[in-house]
Amino acid sequence: MSGRLRGKVALVTGAARGIGKGIATRFALEGAAVGVVDLQAEACQAVVNEIEAAGGKAVALAADITDEGQVESLVRRAEGVFGTVTVLVNNAAVMPAGAVHETAAADFDRCVAVNLRGTFLMCRAVIPGMLEVGQGSIIHMSSVTGILGLPGLAAYSATKAGLQGLARAMSTDYARRGIRVNCVAPGTIDSPMLHDFLAAQQNPEPLRQQFDAMHPIGRVGQIDEVASVFVFLASDEASFVTGATYTVDGGLSVKGEQPQD
Ligand SMILES: NC(=O)c1ccc[n+]([C@@H]2O[C@H](COP(=O)([O-])OP(=O)(O)OC[C@H]3O[C@@H](n4cnc5c(N)ncnc54)[C@H](O)[C@@H]3O)[C@@H](O)[C@H]2O)c1
Structure with missing residues (x-):
């Protein structure tokens, strides 16, 4: 632990598993007190137990981020336990598949409610505290799909x-x-979401190889490689960085035609 986030109070949404769990765990290792926010109460507590067993500080905050009342009360609870929230990671998301004509309106609405409105609600709830203490770092989890057209x-x-x-x-x-x-x-990250997707396919291995080959670096990314960038952006090392989108995609979003091996 190098203490790059010592003194910070961080909330990470969607932190019960996958990339959010990786970010919450790294933040705690770097000295932040972490609120683990997710729909899945038991899994939230399991992440907190892991963090505490490693000597870190965390609290489980089970909530649905689409519900304004639940968001307000989870933020008040975190403030009560650790003090003013100074870092917010908006990581929770859902990913309905399909082109527009294949997407049910209800699935579109849920996607907007979690990914965008949930982020907005979390920001609204923490910003007054950040303004009071005059410091804060908010990081939204986007995706290369916010830059590129992928089918x-x-x-x-x-x-x-x-x-x-x-x-x-x-x-x-x-x-x-x-x-x-x-x-x-x-870009594509080696995560439970990817494993679930591959497990549901008839012939997952060639597909997995396609995911690797799609990235110019020649492989999908690891959760810790994403978490490292969040640690930087949450820390005071990034004091002149705002309004930026950091791609962590092995070159996917800037690739031209690839030479054949
Ligand atoms: N896995 C990838 O390859 C990849 C690539 C690019 C971007 N991302 C983004 O990274 C983030 C994390 O991805 P992941 O693969 O770890 O996903 P995941 O599905 O494994 O985890 C998402 C978490 O969000 C939680 N969640 C969903 N709706 C919620 C709600 N309403 N309130 C509270 N919690 C809720 C889920 O319970 C789950 O634990 C997402 O924003 C995703 O879009 C993932």
């Missing part, structure tokens, strides 16, 4: 592009008031 992810891609617009707007609103707002846009 079959219409609703998800719209919300992930929306998060980048939200971060840019917020960064200008709060730049002179001590709050930085940035986005991270990963």
Whole structure:
């Protein structure tokens, strides 16, 4: 532990598993007190137990981030336990598959409600405290799908592009008031979401190889490689960074035609 986040109080949404869990765990290792926010109460507590067993500080905050009342009360609870929240990671998301004509309106609405409106509600609830102490770092989890057109992810891609617009707007609103707002846009990450997706396919191995080959670096990313960028953006090392979207995608979003092996 190098203490890069010592003294910070961080909330990470969608932290019961996957990339959010990886970010929460790294934040705690770097000295932050962490609120583990997720729909899944038991899994939240399990992450907290792991963090505490490693000597870190964390609290489980089971909530649905689409519910304004639950969001307000989870933030008040975190403030009661650890003090003013100074870092917010908006990581929770859902990913309905399909082109527009294949996407049910209810699935589109849920995607917007979790990915965009949930992020908005979390920001609204923590910003007054950040303004009071004159410091804060807010990081939205976007995706390369917010930059590139990838097939079959219409609703998800719209919300992930929306998060980048939200971060840019917020960064200008709060730049002179001590709050930085940035986005991270990963490519495909070796995560439970990817494993579940592959497990549901008839012939997963060639598909897994396609995911690897799609990234110029020649492989999908690891959770810790995404978490590292969040640690940087949450820390005071990133004091001049706001309004940015950091791609963590092995070069996917800038690739041209690839030479054949
Ligand atoms: N896995 C990838 O390859 C990849 C690539 C690019 C971006 N991302 C983004 O990274 C983030 C995490 O991805 P992941 O693969 O770990 O996903 P995941 O599905 O494994 O985890 C998402 C978590 O969010 C929680 N959640 C969903 N709706 C919620 C709600 N309403 N309130 C509270 N919690 C809720 C879920 O319970 C789950 O624990 C997402 O924003 C995703 O879009 C993932």
